[in-house]
Every structure is written in C-alpha cells, then in structure tokens.
Amino acid sequence: MTDFAALQAAVLKGNRNDVKDIVQQAIDNQEDINAILDRGMIPAMREIGERFSRNEAYVPELLIAARAMQAGLTLLEPLIAASGRKTLGKVAVGTVKGDLHDIGKNLVAIMLKGAGYDVLDLGVNCDIGKFEEAVAQGASILACSSLLTTTMPYMKEVVEHFKGRKVKIIIGGAPVTQDYADEIGADGYGEDANGAVKIVDKLFQEA
Amino acid sequence: MPDKTIHRLTILRSAEPLPEVLARHGFPLDLRCGGKGTCGRCLIKLLNGRWECDGQELPVPIQAKACQVRLLSDSGEIAIPEISLQQRNGKMSSDWAFGSLPECAEPVIAIDLGTTTIAAVKIHQGRILKRASCYNAQNRFGDNIIARISHAEGSAESLVELQRAAVASINELLAELEAENVSRIAIAGNTVMSTILHGIDPSPLGKIPFIPPLRVFPVRKASELGLKAEAPLYTVPAISAYIGGDLTAGLAELRLAPGEMLVDIGTNCEIIFHAPQGLVCAAAAAGPAFEGAGIHCGMRAVDGAIEHYFGKDKFSVIGDTDPKGICGSGMLDFLAVERQAGHLNEFGRLQPQRETVALAPEVFLHERDIAQLLKAKAAVASGILALEEHCQSQAGKIFLAGGFAQYLNLNNAIAIGMLPAGREYCIAGNTSLAGAAHLACQPDFTATLEKYIESPQEIHLNSLPAFEDHFIDNLMLS
Numbered sequence: 127m128t129d130f131a132a133l134q135a136a137v138l139k140g141n142r143n144d145v146k147d148i149v150q151q152a153i154d155n156q157e158d159i160n161a162i163l164d165r166g167m168i169p170a171m172r173e174i175g176e177r178f179s180r181n182e183a184y185v186p187e188l189l190i191a192a193r194a195m196q197a198g199l200t201l202l203e204p205l206i207a208a209s210g211r212k213t214l215g216k217v218a219v220g221t222v223k224g225d226l227h228d229i230g231k232n233l234v235a236i237m238l239k240g241a242g243y244d245v246l247d248l249g250v251n252c253d254i255g256k257f258e259e260a261v262a263q264g265a266s267i268l269a270c271s272s273l274l275t276t277t278m279p280y281m282k283e284v285v286e287h288f289k290g291r292k293v294k295i296i297i298g299g300a301p302v303t304q305d306y307a308d309e310i311g312a313d314g315y316g317e318d319a320n321g322a323v324k325i326v327d328k329l330f331q332e333a
Numbered sequence: 334m335p336d337k338t339i340h341r342l343t344i345l346r347s348a349e350p351l352p353e354v355l356a357r358h359g360f361p362l363d364l365r366c367g368g369k370g371t372c373g374r375c376l377i378k379l380l381n382g383r384w385e386c387d388g389q390e391l392p393v394p395i396q397a398k399a400c401q402v403r404l405l406s407d408s409g410e411i412a413i414p415e416i417s418l419q420q421r422n423g424k425m426s427s428d429w430a431f432g433s434l435p436e437c438a439e440p441v442i443a444i445d446l447g448t449t450t451i452a453a454v455k456i457h458q459g460r461i462l463k464r465a466s467c468y469n470a471q472n473r474f475g476d477n478i479i480a481r482i483s484h485a486e487g488s489a490e491s492l493v494e495l496q497r498a499a500v501a502s503i504n505e506l507l508a509e510l511e512a513e514n515v516s517r518i519a520i521a522g523n524t525v526m527s528t529i530l531h532g533i534d535p536s537p538l539g540k541i542p543f544i545p546p547l548r549v550f551p552v553r554k555a556s557e558l559g560l561k562a563e564a565p566l567y568t569v570p571a572i573s574a575y576i577g578g579d580l581t582a583g584l585a586e587l588r589l590a591p592g593e594m595l596v597d598i599g600t601n602c603e604i605i606f607h608a609p610q611g612l613v614c615a616a617a618a619a620g621p622a623f624e625g626a627g628i629h630c631g632m633r634a635v636d637g638a639i640e641h642y643f644g645k646d647k648f649s650v651i652g653d654t655d656p657k658g659i660c661g662s663g664m665l666d667f668l669a670v671e672r673q674a675g676h677l678n679e680f681g682r683l684q685p686q687r688e689t690v691a692l693a694p695e696v697f698l699h700e701r702d703i704a705q706l707l708k709a710k711a712a713v714a715s716g717i718l719a720l721e722e723h724c725q726s727q728a729g730k731i732f733l734a735g736g737f738a739q740y741l742n743l744n745n746a747i748a749i750g751m752l753p754a755g756r757e758y759c760i761a762g763n764t765s766l767a768g769a770a771h772l773a774c775q776p777d778f779t780a781t782l783e784k785y786i787e788s789p790q791e792i793h794l795n796s797l798p799a800f801e802d803h804f805i806d807n808l809m810l811s
C-alpha cells in the first residue's frame with residue numbers, strides 16, 4: 127500500500143528524494159496512477175498553493191515544493207500519457223519573446239499540472255508562431271509570462287493576434303499587473319502561480 | 334533625529350511635469366521608479382490651488398505622489414518633506430585596496446560612472462589629490478538600467494535628456510575637482526552608462542541577442558559631450574552588454590590569476606572567473622533589494638539607514654541619527670543574526686509566526702521583504718555556483734568589488750549563503766575607478782584594456798540548467 131499521507135508530506139516539505147522514492151515504489155507496486163495523483167500529489171500541490179495565497183507560504187517554499195512535485199511527475203508522466211487519464215483541460219505556458227526568465231513560468235506550469243491540467247510547456251522566448259502551434263495542438267488557454275518591463279508589451283501583441291478567436295490569453299510575471307491585463311484586453315491575470323491556477327479554473331468553468 | 338524639514342513652495346502652472354520643475358529649482362525628488370507612480374517615494378502635500386491626478390480633481394489639502402499630479406489653477410502651494418527628496422551624502426566608495434598608480438607628471442581625473450552613483454578622483458604624480466562623488470541625476474528616470482534603456486528608446490529627445498543628466502552630474506564633480514587644468518579624463522561604467530554618455534541609442538542592449546552598439550568607445554574631447562573640460566576623455570571598453578567597462582577595469586587591474594574570481598555585487602551581479610579553460614564571465618540579475626528598493630523600510634546607504642544590525646534594539650545607524658530605514662548591509666546582518674537566534678526558519682519565515690518584525694520605532698521588515706532579500710542573495714550565490722559548476726572548477730580566491738561589498742559583514746554574507754563558504758575573500762573596493770585611474774595616468778593602458786575585452790567568454794546563466802536548481806537551493810537560509 128502506498129502511504130499517501132507520507133507522499134503529501136514529502137511534497138509539502140519539498141523533499142525531492144522522498145517524493146521520488148515513494149512514487150517509484152508506488153509504480154513498482156503497480157499502484158493506480160490516478161490514485162498517486164489524486165490522493166497524493168494533487169492535493170499536496172493544491173494545499174501549498176492555498177497556503178501561498180493565504181500568505182502562509184512564500185516563493186521559496188513554493189519553489190521547493192514544486193521542484194519535489196516535478197521530481198515525482200517526471201517519473202509518472204510516461205505512465206500518465208499511456209493511461210489515457212482524462213485531464214481538466216489543456217493549457218500552454220510560455221515566456222514571451224525577448225525574455226529568457228523561466229523559473230516563474232516553470233512554477234506556473236507545475237502548479238497547473240498539480241491542479242490536474244494537461245500542460246504544454248512552450249519554453250522561453252516564445253513568439254506568436256509558438257503560441258499558434260500550441261493552439262493547433264489543442265490548447266484552449268495560453269498563459270504568457272514576462273519578467274522584463276521591456277518584454278511585457280509583447281503580451282499585447284499576443285492578445286491582439288488572437289482577438290476574436292476561441293483561445294483565451296492569460297498573463298502574469300513580476301512586472302505585470304491586473305491593470306495592465308485589463309488595459310491590453312487579456313482574458314485574465316495571475317498575480318502568482320496559484321492565481322494562475324485560479325484563473326484557469328474559472329475560465330474552464332465558464333467555458 | 335530623522336530630518337523632518339519640510340520645504341514650502343509656490344508652483345506656477347506650466348507644461349513641464351512637476352518633478353522637473355522642482356528639480357530645476359534645486360528640489361530633485363526621489364523618483365526611483367522613474368516617475369511611474371509605483372514606488373510612492375515622492376510624496377508631497379498639496380496645500381492649495383487646484384490639482385488633478387488621473388483625470389480627477391483632488392480635494393486640497395491632500396498628500397499625493399508628485400509624479401502623478403498636475404496643477405490646473407495658475408498657482409498652487411505645496412510642501413515637500415525632506416525624505417521625498419533625492420538623498421545626498423550617501424556612502425559612496427572611491428577607494429580601492431591594491432596596486433599603486435603609474436607615475437604621471439600631469440594632473441588627471443578618473444571617474445566611475447555608476448547607474449546610481451558617480452565617484453571621481455583627481456590624481457597628480459601618482460597621488461590622489463581629491464575625491465568627489467554624487468548621485469547620478471539619471472536616477473529620476475528610473476533606478477535600474479532596464480528603465481534607462483526603456484526611457485532612451487522613447488525618442489531621440491529622451492536619449493538626449495538621459496545623456497544630459499549624466500553630464501550634469503559629472504560636471505558637478507569636475508567643478509569640485511577643478512578640472513580646468515587636467516590633461517586627461519578617463520571614465521569607466523557599465524555598458525548602458527557608457528553608451529548613453531556617448532550619446533548612442535542603448536536599445537540593442539535591452540533586447541536579445543544583447544549586442545552592444547559599441548564596445549570600444551572613441552577618445553573624445555570632453556567638451557564635445559557637454560562636459561566642462563577641454564581635456565580628452567578616454568572610456569574603458571566593455572566586454573559585453575551586461576559586462577561593462579567597470580568590469581574590464583577591475584579585470585585588468587586585478588589581473589585575475591587562474592583560480593581567482595571577481596564578483597561585483599550590485600543590482601546586476603557580474604562575475605568574472607579565471608577557470609582552467611580560461612576567463613569566463615556572467616551577469617546574474619540580483620535585483621535592487623539590497624539597495625533598498627521594493628523593501629517597505631528599505632533605503633540606500635545614506636544618513637538614517639541602519640547599517641549594521643546585531644540583534645533586537647542593537648544596531649548602528651549611518652550619520653548617528655535616529656533610524657529612518659535599513660540599507661543592504663543591515664538587512665544582510667538581520668538575516669544572519671535572526672536565523673542564528675532561531676527567529677527565522679530556513680525559508681525566511683519569522684518565528685514565532687507573524688508577518689512583520691520591528692527593528693526600531695519607525696523601521697520594520699515584513700516577511701515579503703525577507704522573501705525579496707532571499708531572491709537577491711540566491712541570484713548572487715547561484716550565479717557563482719552555476720558558473721563554477723559549468724567550468725568544473727572552484728575559485729579559491731574571490732575579489733569582491735563595489736560599494737556594497739565594502740560595508741557588508743563578510744561572515745554574515747557567508748552565513749546566509751549569499752557567498753560560498755571555504756574561499757579566501759578579498760574586498761577590492763572600487764575597481765572600476767581604479768582601472769579608470771590607471772587609464773587616465775597612462776593612456777597607452779588602452780591597448781591592455783582592449784586585449785582584456787576579447788578574452789572572457791560570456792556564459793548566459795539561463796542556458797545553464799544548473800542555475801535554476803542552485804537558485805532554488807539558495808533561496809533557503811542554511
């Protein structure tokens with residue numbers, strides 16, 4: 127039997143090695159993939175996200191937990207794909223053109239995976255073509271990240287490019303604000319990685 | 334006592350933005366966000382007259398951000414608290430700790446043109462005759478180089494505006510140093526500063542692939558750039574967009590031996606390492622937290638700043654006044670001392686649990702501030718460690734350049750994990766100014782400098798997968 131409480135605790139504490147060990151053992155014991163995710167990893171990631179939004183955890187803790195989560199997911203990902211698990215929806219995440227910062231973007235990607243979404247990570251320096259490819263691959267939300275005041279304006283170009291299409295654009299990153307999101311007509315803004323999950327939840331519920 | 338002086342002025346309506354009117358009349362405001370209305374440092378009181386902000390008329394009297402208001406009536410009265418003005422008499426460094434100056438018969442001037450501060454020395458016959466320093470007047474266009482690049486991109490006029498601001502500040506120093514009779518002036522600065530000083534559009538420096546418009550700057554007559562001196566002006570050449578002449582100067586002065594590293598801790602932490610495979614360099618964007626930006630009670634190292642912190646109610650303040658805020662060296666002490674005392678856990682959370690901690694009646698730190706500091710120190714540490722890992726070699730001796738390094742408590746910097754333990758450290762002082770001084774005394778040093786800019790191989794830290802891992806590890810307090 128997999129100790130789901132121990133798995134959750136290891137993710138919350140950011141203990142990469144424990145997460146890997148427990149997940150590997152669960153896989154070796156042919157534990158149900160959905161159980162590992164739904165009873166272990168996802169509740170833990172939701173919990174750390176909640177703590178974060180209640181100001182009970184800050185970026186360092188979040189990053190460390192997310193890295194532990196990713197260590198487990200890396201083991202699980204091939205099996206998830208093979209299992210045909212139904213996800214909550216497909217979201218593409220990318221840092222916009224001209225910008226190479228990806229630590230925040232990676233965090234957003236892991237939190238979304240942790241929340242049960244199918245995430246396409248487009249990497250850094252993404253131009254409109256990259257985002258188009260993601261749409262072609264079925265992404266219904268594009269989450270754009272920017273860390274530089276000089277690359278923020280590219281988000282406006284992305285929003286304008288996809289205007290009138292079904293795909294939703296949400297934005298975030300240190301210099302980005304709700305005001306800016308409203309100004310450029312983005313469909314949503316995530317103040318932090320947990321905010322990104324909340325806005326994705328909301329957009330999928332509305333759809 | 335904190336300076337509670339308040340300046341009362343009558344303002345006449347004009348098309349010019351209020352901060353510029355005030356700057357012209359000798360009241361330069363603290364516009365560290367570049368007048369975007371985000372930092373809240375330029376608060377003034379509108380006493381009478383009709384004023385608007387965001388299209389709405391304000392009821393007077395009212396406190397408001399000077400950068401966001403406009404006078405509607407013909408005249409209006411305002412009150413500016415001293416604390417909203419650009420701080421003067423800060424700690425600026427014009428010392429360096431090594432080498433002697435080459436003999437040179439004529440008097441010369443050397444300048445370190447920093448993003449925030451400018452330091453200059455007048456040298457004669459191998460001796461420093463006089464030192465002077467001031468804030469860079471470009472500060473009112475934003476406190477970081479990206480903000481300066483963005484401003485310059487706006488239009489040809491805004492580039493001129495920036496260039497003139499730097500020139501005006503340098504001219505203050507030239508006047509103080511009596512520059513009329515000097516035979517040469519040499520200047521070292523980061524690539525953005527040097528590019529703007531030469532009147533060149535810096536916008537390629539802000540965009541991938543970050544190609545500097547010029548790395549080797551022509552020798553110009555100082556007066557051609559608007560400087561009040563007839564002497565020729567030499568500029569230390571730059572290595573790359575983010576490793577500028579200030580670093581070239583340091584590299585050439587220290588002549589880094591194999592196994593030695595130069596780290597300039599600032600908003601943008603630059604690192605040059607003499608690895609077994611040769612010289613490598615990188616820029617780790619640490620951010621301005623240690624300069625006080627983005628921290629509730631953060632301030633630069635000026636009068637009233639807590640400079641060293643030893644424990645609750647035990648601290649030293651610059652200028653021996655009441656504490657008004659805390660500067661980088663004090664914040665770093667705080668992290669080390671309170672972690673040691675068990676009042677901070679490894680994630681930088683306050684123990685027992687609460688959001689803020691009071692250091693003095695008007696000075697506190699919030700957990701969010703601490704999270705900012707952790708990001709800055711993690712950037713420095715992970716820059717060094719990722720670069721070393723890339724080169725598969727560790728630096729035995731690390732030279733620390735820049736003003737911050739001169740005031741920080743080295744043991745505390747190591748204790749919080751900003752700097753790796755087990756190395757020999759050497760506080761090198763203002764190596765940028767040292768290199769400029771060398772060039773001013775000995776203009777054929779140019780050839781050496783031009784050779785040095787070709788050798789370091791630049792490593793983009795984002796291309797090193799280990800960077801992210803080190804960054805996350807080093808966010809914690811050991």
Ligand code: B1M
Nearest residue numbers: 226227228229230271274275298299300316318319618620
């Ligand atoms: C809906 O979609 C969403 C929703 C929410 C989203 C979202 C998307 N994306 C993010 N979020 C949100 O969720 C996350 C979690 O809460 C948050 O993500 P963040 O990314 O904000 O937070 C991360 C978890 C942690 N934060 C970070 O990762 C950024 C930290 C700092 C230190 C930083 C780093 C690490 C780096 N940097 Co850079 N860097 C700085 C940063 C200064 C600082 N002290 O913060 C900053 C951002 N950098 C800056 C600069 C100037 C630069 N950097 C550069 C390079 C680098 C490194 C390579 C060294 C490294 C990046 C490595 C990497 N793989 O990402 C250069 C540019 C490269 C490029 N083209 O992108 C360079 C230009 C200069 C240089 N030194 O080379 C500054 C920007 C200033 C400005 N006005 O724009 C800077 C603020 C530091 C400074 N000097 O002041 C939220 O914003």
